[in-house]
Amino acid sequence: MAFMNRTNTQLSGLLLTLCGWVLSCVTTYVPLWKNLNLDLNELEIWTMGLWQVCVVQDEGGIQCKDYDSFLALPSELRISRILMFLANGLGALGLLFLSLGLDCLKFGEGKQELKKRLLFLGGIFSWASGLTTLAPVSWVAYITVQEFWDETIPEIVPRWEFGEALFMGWFGGFFLICGGTLLICTACSTDIQQPSSVHYKPTDIQDHCLNLEPKYPDLKI
Template identity: 25%
Template sequence: MNKSLIQILGFLISTLGWLFVCCTMAMDFWRIISIGGQGGSWIIKAATYWSNLWRDCYTDTAAITNCRDYDVLWSVTPYVQGTRGLLMVGMGFGFFAAIFCFIGMECTYIGGKENAKDKLVFTGAIFHFVGGISDIAGYCLYVNNVARTTFSQSLERGILRYGIGTPIFLGLVGSFFIILGACLYAVTVYRVLFPKRVVYALAPRTYMAPQTYGGSRNRTPYYGPSYYAPPRQLQSSRSTSKISRVSRISQVTEDRLERDAFV
């Protein structure tokens, strides 16, 4: 598939997931239990107790709902407070992830060069993934507390055994959508982590024998004429010294020949 098409698909799926998560924070019936109205009785209606992240409510047989809001922050039940915090953290990550991915997508004309856009998309994918994990942790914390109370063998008298409501399932589906969108983003820019390897073939080295001073061969591949050649005055003095040595040797040999002949 095309890179831009996969990124658009990831954007739609992750956006749908965050929409589900945001909706669950405002929905009712996170936990619910109905009392009465059993055995086919049409006279006694069912009384319903339900709760969400912001209040506890009771709906009587006349369909009148009475609610008790959570007044202050530190008076909230600890597991409800933890669920709130985890969902808020996930939404914060999701906000920055949506911005990074939108700027770095191939179909947009902002964000700079291709390498910079890929890095933005990869960063947004990581933020989406972390936000989805945070949301899943929040829902699982709420479910764990409700299930532990419901299936407890030694439950005190007067404590209700709640069940799981619709927002929990909708939020879990939205969290998995967010993680799926993050994976789709990451697939399109995996070359940021695993770039192509370029192998350079080096030419074999050759050995160059040292060159003597003077002559037409006295040239190096870097400096033209030899850089280390002696100056001309030194060469001329050496040549004169060689000539004087030859003349001395010739004189000595002539004297020695005359003496031998005389003997």
């Protein structure tokens, strides 16, 4: 029963880590970090990502344009690119290590100490990937809120708002941290074996009493 609970916890951590890593990768490449609705033309919605800016028209057409220069980007977008790449790499390494450290996998069977270390390392990488995902997403959200409520900008100027990618990044980072926590807990837990109770058969008791007969001749069996 304890083995099944441990295995189920590991599989839950693996599923959370995988979902979080997929969301982190999607967040990196979709141009939905910021949205902009123009009052002059309500049929168009502008969206911004780490790689390009897109215009979504009401008819369903989408036109995207890549950024001309990396150095011309705002600082939050430049650093977010680097951090999201780092998060994707750390998440991939975490999935690799924790997959090798699962108890249900026959790899390294008989080497429980090695599997625990791989599982612990996978949880650490998952934790690092989650934090590295949350950092740029939260930073861009903070800059967006500051610009939205900036009183120095005239009210006639349109303001950028949160895009769907920010919420995907938050959920992805949260899943990665939760999955890493479960994996670290299972790697640090020790299997406590209850001492097995000794059962005596009636024949064993009788043989023991017979062995006592020479020393105690008056003992009747």
